[in-house]
Amino acid sequence: xxxxxxxxxxxxxxxxxxxxxxxxxxxxxxxxxLRQAADFSVVAVVAGSDAAxxxxxxxxxxxxxxxxxxxxxxxxxxxxxQAERPLAWRYWRVLPAKGRMAIFLGSWYSEVIRAMLAGExxxxxxxxxxxxxxxxxxxxxxxGTLLVKYWFHIPKKLQKKRLERYASDPDxxxxxxxxxxxxxxxxxxxxxxxxxxxxxxxSSQAPxxxxxxxxxxxxxxxxxxxxxxxxxxxxxxxxTVSLPSPVPVHxxxxxxxxxxxxxxxxxxxxxxxSHYRRQLRKWQGRLNKLSRQxxxxxxxxxxxxxxxDAAxxxGAIRRVTTALDARxxxxxxxxxxxxxxxxxxxxxxxxxxxxxxxxxxxFDRSWYGRVLVERxxxxxxxxxxxxxxxxxRDFEELLCEHGIVLVKFWLHIDLDEQAKRxxxxxxxxxxxxxxxxxxxxxxxxxxxxETAVQDMFQQTCRPHAxxxxxxxxxxxxxxxxxxxxxxxxxxxxxxS
Amino acid sequence: xxxxxxxxxxxxxxxxxxxxxxxxxxxxxxxxxLRQAADFSVVAVVAGSDAAxxxxxxxxxxxxxxxxxxxxxxxxxxxxxQAERPLAWRYWRVLPAKGRMAIFLGSWYSEVIRAMLAGExxxxxxxxxxxxxxxxxxxxxxxGTLLVKYWFHIPKKLQKKRLERYASDPDxxxxxxxxxxxxxxxxxxxxxxxxxxxxxxxSSQAPxxxxxxxxxxxxxxxxxxxxxxxxxxxxxxxxTVSLPSPVPVHxxxxxxxxxxxxxxxxxxxxxxxSHYRRQLRKWQGRLNKLSRQxxxxxxxxxxxxxxxDAAxxxGAIRRVTTALDARxxxxxxxxxxxxxxxxxxxxxxxxxxxxxxxxxxxFDRSWYGRVLVERxxxxxxxxxxxxxxxxxRDFEELLCEHGIVLVKFWLHIDLDEQAKRxxxxxxxxxxxxxxxxxxxxxxxxxxxxETAVQDMFQQTCRPHAxxxxxxxxxxxxxxxxxxxxxxxxxxxxxxS
Numbered sequence: 002x003x004x005x006x007x008x009x010x011x012x013x014x015x016x017x018x019x020x021x022x023x024x025x026x027x028x029x030x031x032x033x034x035l036r037q038a039a040d041f042s043v044v045a046v047v048a049g050s051d052a053a054x055x056x057x058x059x060x061x062x063x064x065x066x067x068x069x070x071x072x073x074x075x076x077x078x079x080x081x082x083q084a085e086r087p088l089a090w091r092y093w094r095v096l097p098a099k100g101r102m103a104i105f106l107g108s109w110y111s112e113v114i115r116a117m118l119a120g121e122x123x124x125x126x127x128x129x130x131x132x133x134x135x136x137x138x139x140x141x142x143x144x145g146t147l148l149v150k151y152w153f154h155i156p157k158k159l160q161k162k163r164l165e166r167y168a169s170d171p172d173x174x175x176x177x178x179x180x181x182x183x184x185x186x187x188x189x190x191x192x193x194x195x196x197x198x199x200x201x202x203x204s205s206q207a208p209x210x211x212x213x214x215x216x217x218x219x220x221x222x223x224x225x226x227x228x229x230x231x232x233x234x235x236x237x238x239x240x241t242v243s244l245p246s247p248v249p250v251h252x253x254x255x256x257x258x259x260x261x262x263x264x265x266x267x268x269x270x271x272x273x274x275s276h277y278r279r280q281l282r283k284w285q286g287r288l289n290k291l292s293r294q295x296x297x298x299x300x301x302x303x304x305x306x307x308x309x310d311a312a313x314x315x316g317a318i319r320r321v322t323t324a325l326d327a328r329x330x331x332x333x334x335x336x337x338x339x340x341x342x343x344x345x346x347x348x349x350x351x352x353x354x355x356x357x358x359x360x361x362x363x364f365d366r367s368w369y370g371r372v373l374v375e376r377x378x379x380x381x382x383x384x385x386x387x388x389x390x391x392x393x394r395d396f397e398e399l400l401c402e403h404g405i406v407l408v409k410f411w412l413h414i415d416l417d418e419q420a421k422r423x424x425x426x427x428x429x430x431x432x433x434x435x436x437x438x439x440x441x442x443x444x445x446x447x448x449x450x451e452t453a454v455q456d457m458f459q460q461t462c463r464p465h466a467x468x469x470x471x472x473x474x475x476x477x478x479x480x481x482x483x484x485x486x487x488x489x490x491x492x493x494x495x496x497s
Numbered sequence: 498x499x500x501x502x503x504x505x506x507x508x509x510x511x512x513x514x515x516x517x518x519x520x521x522x523x524x525x526x527x528x529x530x531l532r533q534a535a536d537f538s539v540v541a542v543v544a545g546s547d548a549a550x551x552x553x554x555x556x557x558x559x560x561x562x563x564x565x566x567x568x569x570x571x572x573x574x575x576x577x578x579q580a581e582r583p584l585a586w587r588y589w590r591v592l593p594a595k596g597r598m599a600i601f602l603g604s605w606y607s608e609v610i611r612a613m614l615a616g617e618x619x620x621x622x623x624x625x626x627x628x629x630x631x632x633x634x635x636x637x638x639x640x641g642t643l644l645v646k647y648w649f650h651i652p653k654k655l656q657k658k659r660l661e662r663y664a665s666d667p668d669x670x671x672x673x674x675x676x677x678x679x680x681x682x683x684x685x686x687x688x689x690x691x692x693x694x695x696x697x698x699x700s701s702q703a704p705x706x707x708x709x710x711x712x713x714x715x716x717x718x719x720x721x722x723x724x725x726x727x728x729x730x731x732x733x734x735x736x737t738v739s740l741p742s743p744v745p746v747h748x749x750x751x752x753x754x755x756x757x758x759x760x761x762x763x764x765x766x767x768x769x770x771s772h773y774r775r776q777l778r779k780w781q782g783r784l785n786k787l788s789r790q791x792x793x794x795x796x797x798x799x800x801x802x803x804x805x806d807a808a809x810x811x812g813a814i815r816r817v818t819t820a821l822d823a824r825x826x827x828x829x830x831x832x833x834x835x836x837x838x839x840x841x842x843x844x845x846x847x848x849x850x851x852x853x854x855x856x857x858x859x860f861d862r863s864w865y866g867r868v869l870v871e872r873x874x875x876x877x878x879x880x881x882x883x884x885x886x887x888x889x890r891d892f893e894e895l896l897c898e899h900g901i902v903l904v905k906f907w908l909h910i911d912l913d914e915q916a917k918r919x920x921x922x923x924x925x926x927x928x929x930x931x932x933x934x935x936x937x938x939x940x941x942x943x944x945x946x947e948t949a950v951q952d953m954f955q956q957t958c959r960p961h962a963x964x965x966x967x968x969x970x971x972x973x974x975x976x977x978x979x980x981x982x983x984x985x986x987x988x989x990x991x992x993s
Contacts, residue, residue, distance in 0.1 A: 026926070026927050029927040030926065030927045033927065033930050037930070056822065056823070056824070059823045059824070060819075060822065060823045062823070063818060063819075063823040064815070064818075064819050067811075068814070068815065068818050068828045069811070069814075069828045069829075069830040069861055070830075072827055073823040073824050074824070075824035080576070080577045080578050081576045081577050081578075082576050082577075082578050104823070106823075106824055172786070175789065175793070290668070293671065297671070315563075315565070318564070318565075319560070319564065322559060322560075322564050323556075323559075323560050326552065326556065327552070327555045327556045327558070327559040327569040327600070327602075328552070328555070328569050328570070328571035328602055331568055332564045332565045333565075334565040334566075339835075339836045339837055340835045340836050340837075341835055341836075341837055365565055430522070430526065431522050431525040431526045431529065434529050434533065
């Protein structure tokens with residue numbers, strides 16, 4: 002793909018000056034329309050060779066656009082807050098809201114190229130890293146983001162000439178880094194890496210435009226006009242946000258009348274109060290000790306609690322957090338998203354709450370809402386919740402690759418037990434608020450929820466992120482099982 | 498204050514066990530009521546001697562409260578993202594929303610005590626630091642936050658005994674740090690520092706409760722019951738969020754019919770197009786150079802643009818950002834707050850956008866909205882906008898003390914010029930969206946705005962944060978003045 006960008010294409014000054022005024026007007030118009038409609042966001046990736054004019058082109062875009070609604074992000078060395086989370090955190094963190102644009106300079110591609118060139122990645126690692134990037138981009142485009150990617154390229158000779166010119170100009174010498182010189186030395190090694198990267202991360206939803214960086218006017222016009230056209234065609238044709246996923250999802254849902262994982266649970270398991278008390282003390286003690294080891298090793302922990310209303314999630318969480326140091330954990334109850342969250346990919350709100358190294362985040366309900374309540378209540382369209390299985394698998398894979406210990410619980414009770422608990426809650430003053438009409442309404446959808454839960458297990462129970470089903474008709478039994486399971490995972494996760 | 502907490506007060510097990518169950522119920526009830534009403538937030542500060550049981554008491558509170566709606570924050574060494582902003586940033590960043598509680602362990606007091614003990618602060622610095630803390634707390638309480646502060650204290654002998662006991666227990670040795678031993682060595686020097694700190698930061702809105710840390714049950718009950726009572730009395734009696742400010746504000750507003758700063762501006766100043774072009778190139782060149790120096794010295798820059806509708810803020814901002822590197826600045830347009838912002842102090846949204854070291858934030862409208870549009874349109878109550886002058890002075894002082902270069906512009910046009918520009922905008926396709934009925938409505942309030950602006954200058958023009966009034970009937974003149982002013986400030990700010 003790169004040789005096509007070595008033709009030294011140029012645009013002369015007259016042509017440039019004729020085209021720019023109307024281009025600027027149209028860019029502003031399109032940007033304003035984007036902002037008014039606010040039903041998708043725009044992400045522009047600007048990557049490629051050093052000294053190929055990336056930075057100057059982005060500065061030009063900022064001149065031509067309304068800078069109040071576009072934000073450029075460049076990523077150097079990760080800050081310590083970034084380094085303590087999966088690499089993708091820093092990109093998720095700054096994703097634009099609907100109606101806005103963000104330019105990622107260097108973007109998620111710089112790091113993988115740097116690591117590959119430095120010999121830090123095997124071929125397999127490289128392939129996997131590229132896979133992650135494609136996945137990330139697909140999540141964005143599936144969510145309706147308009148993603149445009151520009152790869153700036155110049156021939157080796159020109160790169161050398163430019164770097165030398167910059168280096169000898171006191172005003173520009175700061176722009177030339179050691180990394181630039183190293184990249185120049187390794188130009189011939191770098192090139193096939195980039196070629197491969199371009200091939201493997203090119204898709205119909207997220208295509209690369211390779212830009213010849215030789216001539217300033219050529220590259221500025223090429224990028225701006227392409228951006229404008231992409232924006233225009235999206236604004237003019239697409240009436241709604243959600244596109245159907247291009248990836249087929251396995252449709253492995255079981256029949257609802259057959260036996261399900263849930264129906265096979267033995268909900269009669271119980272333990273006595275005195276036994277519970279002893280066990281509670283024992284497992285909380287172990288958990289406390291393990292949590293301190295995890296903190297020492299800077300292992301982050303993410304717990305997910307799902308289950309029907311009144312299944313005892315809150316009570317179980319409380320028994321867990323009691324064993325933890327208050328300054329090391331956060332419990333995040335998931336209800337309706339706020340407006341910053343609603344304006345972005347549904348996973349954004351979970352990315353932003355990931356714990357720093359050595360800390361815990363406990364999600365009381367979680368991203369699984371997408372395939373449970375949002376599916377059953379039809380808050381999400383069918384394509385949306387269907388592709389969520391893959392999105393969730395990918396998300397959890399990134400957490401686990403980063404070394405985060407992820408433990409997921411489904412607390413299960415039967416309908417009779419739920420009825421009993423609702424009645425109890427209505428008796429206890431400080432529990433009454435927990436009962437709403439909604440809760441009773443949800444009961445009527447029990448079969449739909451059972452189907453959704455069954456699908457969820459099948460699609461998202463993975464070796465590195467297994468579900469633990471908790472028989473929760475007996476609260477004591479459930480709490481001990483939860484504590485024990487976390488200890489098991491922690492022991493395995495912290496040791497490794 | 499401290500000797501009162503050296504009586505070794507104790508509560509026996511029986512009394513404790515009798516009181517705890519109802520206490521827990523009431524805490525949950527109060528917390529739930531707080532969450533439902535969501536018209537104020539709760540901030541609990543837990544500070545004091547090492548080994549006095551702060552951490553354990555906070556853990557106990559977490560057991561007794563609903564942990565989903567309370568979050569504890571502890572602050573060790575600042576992360577690099579924290580270190581690049583004023584110290585207060587890390588506290589502002591995690592302030593709880595209305596309806597929620599946050600516990601600050603150690604809190605903003607730890608750092609000032611550490612610095613004082615280490616000899617890093619002069620007496621004057623110490624006094625100023627305490628002043629900043631009181632100011633910060635007053636801002637919170639003025640905004641309706643319920644602030645409770647607990648100072649844990651134990652006598653020297655007991656502290657020594659506990660530290661030794663912890664250190665010899667393999668499970669707890671990690672809790673004893675070098676700082677703890679140092680503090681113990683300096684106990685006698687530390688004590689008067691703490692006494693003074695307690696005296697100077699004690700106020701009716703933010704009183705200290707000194708807690709005898711000798712006995713676990715005593716301190717747990719004391720803190721929990723005090724927290725409950727504070728919460729209860731607030732929930733039972735206060736119907737609205739905004740309390741009148743206890744601090745009298747100077748009422749130095751001028752009569753509206755006298756000459757104002759604005760009426761004395763010579764709005765006829767103008768420059769020719771050709772002169773403008775030369776000047777633009779010259780000043781943008783200088784700005785670019787200075788901005789690179791600022792980046793090298795890691796100086797952050799905050800620009801504020803205020804002015805009537807169509808005064809040319811956007812155009813002026815664009816001429817500034819053109820000279821900057823796109824990856825180093827962010828333009829933040831200020832319109833109605835989103836729901837995360839609305840749930841907090843109005844300054845929170847500005848704190849969260851402060852630039853990292855070496856970067857720029859350009860506010861297109863700003864915190865001055867509080868004393869302009871919010872005052873004129875009565876979105877803020879009179880006590881609210883009156884106390885905002887002081888809040889803003891304090892806020893800007895923190896920025897400047899941190900070394901941020903702050904430049905504030907008021908772009909001024911007269912009514913005729915505004916009418917002309919509105920008419921022009923309606924002609925230009927990509928400017929039409931800028932004109933709404935609202936704009937015409939605002940014109941009728943011109944006199945009220947003039948009064949508000951005049952008051953704003955008087956109250957917030959300070960040596961370290963002066964206003965620059967820009968005669969903006971001629972756009973060329975205005976833009977050059979803006980560029981020149983920024984260069985002047987930058988030259989002074991970066992050199993110093």
